[in-house]
Amino acid sequence: MVEDNIKRELGYKTVEDSKVERYKVMMHEDINGYGRLFGGNLMLMIDEAAGIVATRHCAHTVTTAAVDNLQFKKPAFLMDIVVIEAYLTYVGRTSMEVRVDTYVEDRKTGLRHVINRAYLTEVCLDDNEKPITIPYGLKIETECQKAEWEGALKRIDMRKKRRAEGF
Helix, strand or coil, rough: CCCCCCCCCCCEEEEECEEEEECCCCCCHHHHHCCCCCCHHHHHHHHHHHHHHHHHHHHHHHEEEEEEEEEEEECEECCCCCEEEEEEEECCCEEEEEEEEEEEEECCCCCCCEEEEEECCCCCCCCCCCCECCCCECCCCCCCCCCHHHHHHHHHHHHHHCCCCHC
């Protein structure tokens, strides 16, 4: 199990405790002039899902601090069923990383095809909108969760390097 050395007021929660799965049928207002899901609308859905996961974990207000690896792999079209799965991969002192996978679900087979994957950093805020220590740590229970945690550490390091280089 991956351990953190931060004093946690309220103990630990699991990845499953805050996981979110959302469904949306693509309607005309979601579609751009080319007949595909408008990227900005997908970004909104991703940001909302990540915010819900982070809020459920820390029980405080959160704000999005960074979005990593937002790649559009396939389009979604009018009347497609879009599925968003979001869950925690890492919890630090004041910030959390949330992985958000977006799929189009085939109406006939139920198979899901990845259209997007993103990692978002969410910061826990107090009532004055200042970062505070997250009261719950993240209990890592599986090898996949451990690999996600370790991947998050690499992404954090890459973000620090990019910031130092002015990006």
